[in-house]
Amino acid sequence: MKSNTYNYLAIVLLLILSASCTHAISELEARRKNDKGLVEFNNRRLDNAIVLFKDAMTHKDISVNTLAMIYRNTAQVYMDMELQDSAIHYSTLAANCFEKDSYEHLVSMADVQLLNDEVQVAITTLERAYKLKPTDMPVNNSLGLIYLGQYGYDFLDLEKALLHNKQAFAMNRDGNTEYLLARNYYELERFPEAEKHFKNLSREYPENLDHTVFLGMIKYKLGANTEAEEHWNNVLAINPDYQVVIDSFKEEMEAEL
Structure with a gap:
């Protein structure tokens, strides 16, 4: 009787481990494709980035956070391609991954508001998100963009932008956050800092x-x-x-x- 019980438990344990392993592999593969998509995006190969992001979405059993991240990245590429409807679609999908009024939901909803030219509404939404996670990359990245004048010179505030762009870069040293920081230094006429970052970007992403x-x-x-x-x-x-x-x-x- 004990032998049968042990055999049953062993089978259950193997099934759990197998499912866990499959989930981990799927998660890693989705993130790998997402990272490759970001490299393509930073090198301005936008069509390639879209293909990689959409391929990453097809993996089953990936975490909600990873899926939402891929949705947001896809929306960002469509924004750069000036395909407004597609950008709004994927930003909305990202927002719907999370509970209403959570940090992640607020950041993604702000993307939708910005795409609809509701900049002041987006700032209010992002300020709510900032109170929840003041050091996190996405909220600082979005606020840095706004205060850099990306959505109109009425919102231009270079010193405030620098605060957010430095924090975004500190949390995630990718091509996008470094580019915004470099531009911020350039606009402030802090040329040594701007030159340092643009030199690094030109080495890392020579095709851009x-x-x-x-x-x-x-x-x-x-x-x-x-x-x-x-x-x-x-x-x-x-x-x-x-x-x-x-x-x-x-x-x-x-x-x-």
Whole structure:
């Protein structure tokens, strides 16, 4: 009798371990594809990022937090592609993963509000989320974007943006958070800090030429025009379309003289 009981318990234990192992593998695989999608996103290969994020969603038994993270990342790519409806759809899916008025729900609902141009409403929502988790990356990332002027100059506050962008980068040193921090330093004319981060970004994500363009802008603002032109020539050799951006920047600089 004892032998049968032990055999039964052993089978149950094996089934539990097997299910747990399957869940862990699925979770790791989904996160791996999400991370690869972020690399594609940071290198501006947006179509590839979407494919990877959608593939990551198909894994069964992944945690709610992981699924919501993938939804939010997918929404971010669609925002950059200016596909508003798709961005709203995935932001809403992310919000619906969580209990109403929880931190995670508030952050995702703020994404939807921003996409609907309800910026002040989004700020109020994010402030509620910030009170719940003041050091967390997503809420600081969203507030940093708003105060950097991403959603209109009426909300521009570079010092407040820096507070949030530094915290977001401290919690998650990925390409997106570092880019926002670098831009923040650039707008504040703190060029040594901006240059340090843009140099790192250009090494980590060489296919995203925006970083090298910014390095040229920094050199130009510091009066190192020859070095600026070297950066820009490297960019134009790969993508001549950046000539419009560079010419526009030079015109703005000349107008300020």
